[in-house]
Amino acid sequence: MKNLTKTLAMGASALAFSASMALAGGHSTTVCLITKTDTNPFFVKMKEGATAKAEELGMTLKAYAGKIDGDHESQVQAIETCIADGAKGILITASDTAAIVEPLKQARDAGLLVIALDTPLDPIDAADATFATDNFLAGLLIGQWAKATLGDAAADARIATLDLAISQPTVDVLRNQGFLQGFGIDLADPGKIGDETDPRIVGSDVTAGNEEGGRRAMENLLAKDSTINVVHTINEPAAAGAYEALKAIGRENDVLIVSVDGGCPGVQNVKDGVIGATSQQYPLLMASLGVEAVKAWADNGVKPEPTEGKNFFDTGVALVTDKPAEGVESISVEEGMNLCWG
Amino acid sequence: MQPILKGRNLVKRYGKVTALDHCDFDLMPGEILAVIGDNGAGKSTLIKAVSGAVIPDGGTIELEGKPIRFQSPIEARDAGIETVYQTLAMSPALSIAENMFMGREIRKSGPMGQWLRMLDRKEMERIARQKLNDLGLMTIQNINQPVETLSGGQRQGVAVARAAAFGSKVIILDEPTAALGVKESRKVLELILDVKARGIPIILISHNMPHVFEVADRIHVHRLGKRLCVIDPKDHTMSDAVAYMTGAKEPDPALSAA
Amino acid sequence: MSETTPRGQEYEQVLSGASQTVAQFDDHKKGFVSRLQHFLHSNPSMVPLIVLVISTLGLGLYIDWEPIKVMTGMARLEDVNNGSFRFFAPFTLSLILQQVQIVGVLALAQTLIILTAGIDLSVGAIAVLCSVIMGKLTFDYGLPPFFSILLGLAFGTGIGAVSGYLVSRVKLPPFIVTLGMWQIVLAANYLYSANETIRSQDIEASAPLLQFLGTSFAFGSAKITLGVVAMLVLALILAYALRSTAWGRHVYAVGDDPEAAELAGVDVHKTLMSVYMLAGFICAFTAWVMIGRFGSVSPSASTGVLGNIQSITAVVIGGISLFGGRGSILGALFGALIVGVFELGLRMAGADSQWTYLLIGFLIIAAVSVDQWIRKVSG
Numbered sequence: 001m002k003n004l005t006k007t008l009a010m011g012a013s014a015l016a017f018s019a020s021m022a023l024a025g026g027h028s029t030t031v032c033l034i035t036k037t038d039t040n041p042f043f044v045k046m047k048e049g050a051t052a053k054a055e056e057l058g059m060t061l062k063a064y065a066g067k068i069d070g071d072h073e074s075q076v077q078a079i080e081t082c083i084a085d086g087a088k089g090i091l092i093t094a095s096d097t098a099a100i101v102e103p104l105k106q107a108r109d110a111g112l113l114v115i116a117l118d119t120p121l122d123p124i125d126a127a128d129a130t131f132a133t134d135n136f137l138a139g140l141l142i143g144q145w146a147k148a149t150l151g152d153a154a155a156d157a158r159i160a161t162l163d164l165a166i167s168q169p170t171v172d173v174l175r176n177q178g179f180l181q182g183f184g185i186d187l188a189d190p191g192k193i194g195d196e197t198d199p200r201i202v203g204s205d206v207t208a209g210n211e212e213g214g215r216r217a218m219e220n221l222l223a224k225d226s227t228i229n230v231v232h233t234i235n236e237p238a239a240a241g242a243y244e245a246l247k248a249i250g251r252e253n254d255v256l257i258v259s260v261d262g263g264c265p266g267v268q269n270v271k272d273g274v275i276g277a278t279s280q281q282y283p284l285l286m287a288s289l290g291v292e293a294v295k296a297w298a299d300n301g302v303k304p305e306p307t308e309g310k311n312f313f314d315t316g317v318a319l320v321t322d323k324p325a326e327g328v329e330s331i332s333v334e335e336g337m338n339l340c341w342g
Numbered sequence: 343m344q345p346i347l348k349g350r351n352l353v354k355r356y357g358k359v360t361a362l363d364h365c366d367f368d369l370m371p372g373e374i375l376a377v378i379g380d381n382g383a384g385k386s387t388l389i390k391a392v393s394g395a396v397i398p399d400g401g402t403i404e405l406e407g408k409p410i411r412f413q414s415p416i417e418a419r420d421a422g423i424e425t426v427y428q429t430l431a432m433s434p435a436l437s438i439a440e441n442m443f444m445g446r447e448i449r450k451s452g453p454m455g456q457w458l459r460m461l462d463r464k465e466m467e468r469i470a471r472q473k474l475n476d477l478g479l480m481t482i483q484n485i486n487q488p489v490e491t492l493s494g495g496q497r498q499g500v501a502v503a504r505a506a507a508f509g510s511k512v513i514i515l516d517e518p519t520a521a522l523g524v525k526e527s528r529k530v531l532e533l534i535l536d537v538k539a540r541g542i543p544i545i546l547i548s549h550n551m552p553h554v555f556e557v558a559d560r561i562h563v564h565r566l567g568k569r570l571c572v573i574d575p576k577d578h579t580m581s582d583a584v585a586y587m588t589g590a591k592e593p594d595p596a597l598s599a600a
Numbered sequence: 601m602s603e604t605t606p607r608g609q610e611y612e613q614v615l616s617g618a619s620q621t622v623a624q625f626d627d628h629k630k631g632f633v634s635r636l637q638h639f640l641h642s643n644p645s646m647v648p649l650i651v652l653v654i655s656t657l658g659l660g661l662y663i664d665w666e667p668i669k670v671m672t673g674m675a676r677l678e679d680v681n682n683g684s685f686r687f688f689a690p691f692t693l694s695l696i697l698q699q700v701q702i703v704g705v706l707a708l709a710q711t712l713i714i715l716t717a718g719i720d721l722s723v724g725a726i727a728v729l730c731s732v733i734m735g736k737l738t739f740d741y742g743l744p745p746f747f748s749i750l751l752g753l754a755f756g757t758g759i760g761a762v763s764g765y766l767v768s769r770v771k772l773p774p775f776i777v778t779l780g781m782w783q784i785v786l787a788a789n790y791l792y793s794a795n796e797t798i799r800s801q802d803i804e805a806s807a808p809l810l811q812f813l814g815t816s817f818a819f820g821s822a823k824i825t826l827g828v829v830a831m832l833v834l835a836l837i838l839a840y841a842l843r844s845t846a847w848g849r850h851v852y853a854v855g856d857d858p859e860a861a862e863l864a865g866v867d868v869h870k871t872l873m874s875v876y877m878l879a880g881f882i883c884a885f886t887a888w889v890m891i892g893r894f895g896s897v898s899p900s901a902s903t904g905v906l907g908n909i910q911s912i913t914a915v916v917i918g919g920i921s922l923f924g925g926r927g928s929i930l931g932a933l934f935g936a937l938i939v940g941v942f943e944l945g946l947r948m949a950g951a952d953s954q955w956t957y958l959l960i961g962f963l964i965i966a967a968v969s970v971d972q973w974i975r976k977v978s979g
Binding site: 415416419425427429430431433434435436440441444445446447449458459460461463486491507569 | 638641642768811840844845846847849850853854857859860861863865866925926
């Protein structure tokens with residue numbers, strides 16, 4: 001009996017303690033970060049940036065992520081949790097940019113600021129603001145660089161594009177089409193990969209954005225045409241895989257590989273000559289700007305404005321290469337290493 | 343004559359149920375001893391205790407006068423007691439020869455066997471064929487036929503042949519004719535008598551009274567967890583046996599001592 | 601009962617008039633279909649081999665129709681667009697081998713498990729985690745690559761031992777055990793590696809042994825890597841062990857009917873443990889093959905997520921029964937090659953890659969149907 005009383009007393013004090021904790025937490029502004037996964041270094045870096053900024057501003061960051069890329073349901077659950085939690089704003093990289101709109105509308109109706117990070121929603125105005133890389137510009141830069149680097153040989157280039165997925169997600173299309181436009185190829189439908197008729201394009205294949213897929217896709221395209229000499233890759237791991245496939249047939253030195261992302265191993269690969277040039281994006285900046293925006297919204301009710309001339313807030317992109325080409329602005333590998341993520 | 347296998351005061355309990363209640367058991371050399379009893383009388387527990395599948399809680403078992411205490415069917419097998427289970431314990435997809443040698447494969451002599459652990463397929467096939475022929479069992483064309491392509495009687499035949507090939511002391515047959523048709527049962531009964539003719543004692547568990555009375559030398563009647571009596575099939579009728587095992591009739595007290 | 605007394609019951613006397621051939625091992629002439637069924641029953645890897653040959657020939661004829669016309673004199677070189685072989689080129693055929701080596705080795709591990717009537721969903725994840733371990737031990741802890749590889753192999757074997765124990769002693773269904781193990785191993789992989797790649801160039805510079813299985817030999821335009829050789833050698837060793845050693849026969853018996861095997865004197869627990877540990881070891885070996893192929897250590901490799909399904913696909917197309925106890929391990933290799941031939945062949949023929957999956961889907965269902973049919977074989 002004595003024991004029971006003791007246990008009850010302890011339980012009660014524990015309850016009281018946690019209640020006071022919750023109340024204390026209630027004073028600070030909560031912001032939610034919802035990413036596609038928490039395994040990809042890009043999102044890991046994003047979370048780091050958000051956590052650091054939230055700490056600096058005295059806010060509470062709650063991070064959620066899908067289990068795998070494309071996990072829509074976990075993101076919906078996370079939004080519901082954030083609403084119930086009384087958060088002031090949601091920063092989200094949506095897995096399914098169209099389907100997520102409805103749950104996000106509920107969040108906005110509940111007074112939360114919704115900011116899309118990295119990936120614009122469909123439609124883009126379903127978010128209060130979008131902080132993202134201009135992926136089309138990222139592609140455009142590497143396309144222009146490749147064309148300028150080849151010079152006259154660009155007219156006879158044999159091009160392969162190593163894309164992300166069969167379903168052609170927005171980021172995949174933007175980078176691919178940006179690259180082709182930069183290279184001076186007629187895009188036909190700019191919302192679609194693979195409808196171009198330019199004979200310089202050998203073909204495209206998907207990589208899932210990793211080394212394994214990059215190597216296989218490169219091999220498949222080389223089996224189709226072994227004279228390929230320009231390769232666009234969706235990201236740097238895919239580029240590294242493509243390089244291995246080229247190395248296996250001794251062609252690693254006469255093929256130009258370009259990529260997008262700007263992760264540290266990727267920039268290192270630019271330095272080592274694996275990748276010719278890569279367009280670097282800035283996830284840390286996206287996240288910290290996002291947290292600041294939520295703070296401004298919570299304190300003063302001010303929404304962020306998009307970049308002039310664009311329907312989203314451009315967090316910037318820079319071409320990283322040690323072989324600058326005429327007419328294409330770029331930064332050196334050294335600068336790129338200082339800014340790289342992951 | 344000493345019993346080859348002797349059980350005394352065997353006890354086995356499952357929770358509150360007493361399956362064996364101070365049961366005695368004797369198997370004489372060279373005989374076919376049938377064990378009959380109503381369902382739930384405990385005869386399968388008795389057989390499992392002898393074949394190593396269950397470990398009795400009390401009592402003693404002696405094989406050729408030496409006390410034994412099996413922890414598993416494999417130990418019983420190593421001691422020379424082979425059991426043909428009602429399920430036959432054969433792998434349907436494997437061949438006759440492979441099944442006969444399952445768990446006691448023969449390896450090749452020389453470096454192939456010693457270092458590469460290669461099986462001596464030819465030798466195992468030869469022995470398997472010979473064992474089947476010894477029993478006058480079958481005219482075999484393909485010893486590598488999977489067991490699942492055999493009929494029920496053929497499978498039973500192979501299982502009995504396996505037991506006869508390796509069972510040096512005792513062979514236990516659990517309901518060998520239960521799943522068979524008339525003609526196949528006849529073949530198997532003849533097989534049992536062939537095995538007996540080679541001097542190996544057999545314990546036969548069966549519900550089929552005509553079969554029991556046809557082949558058994560003595561009949562152990564099991565009732566309520568113990569041996570009720572042992573009868574000679576030549577002196578008793580099937581109705582007597584059924585009456586004893588169901589409790590409809592009390593046996594002559596002299597029989598119980600047998 | 602005297603010897604002269606006729607045996608048997610009175611009602612059986614009529615049997616003397618009946619056919620006496622009941623328990624004979626008769627082998628009467630049978631129809632073609634029945635003979636085919638028996639043939640496949642005893643040679644389970646023939647079906648995938650036939651499919652492999654037919655699909656290779658079919659795709660090759662289609663892709664290389666023009667050079668074939670030239671070669672056979674049906675057309676002159678000037679009349680065709682392309683006079684050289686593309687699919688039937690040593691380079692292409694050796695490329696298929698390289699592309700299937702990871703799935704091929706995983707399928708060998710998967711076959712062992714499936715032969716015991718189990719299934720292993722964790723194969724790919726174990727491979728990826730072990731590759732990360734090999735890389736991390738070398739680069740983060742400064743171990744000589746030789747020991748990193750050894751420890752990686754030991755780790756894979758250890759995971760196999762845990763799964764094996766849960767299946768054999770705790771009696772959990774293999775599907776559940778390995779489903780859990782898959783999640784655990786994959787999550788551990790992401791957490792431990794933070795999904796950061798170890799670059800090919802760094803490995804080449806300081807630990808080339810990790811890339812050893814990527815070493816290649818050229819035979820004319822064909823290119824064979826040590827990883828491919830390892831896959832083939834491993835398949836032959838396992839085929840021998842499964843066919844010609846007592847251990848191998850026990851694996852089949854346990855998969856066929858574990859109770860029967862136990863009663864017949866097989867140590868079922870020991871057999872299951874050996875199978876799961878060996879499978880874990882082979883998965884860890886796949887890790888080494890992966891590093892050889894990618895050059896880098898890649899925690900995000902698709903094999904972690906898809907390796908299980910890919911290997912099960914190869915095994916099923918390879919004619920190995922999911923119910924255990926039937927099939928030849930060489931079939932799994934043929935199954936992996938069939939998938940590889942379709943993938944590259946259809947690619948070269950210009951078809952959308954979705955056609956590959958569509959055809960593979962049909963093949964899976966067809967393979968299982970054939971398996972069911974073969975199982976119904978009877979005397």
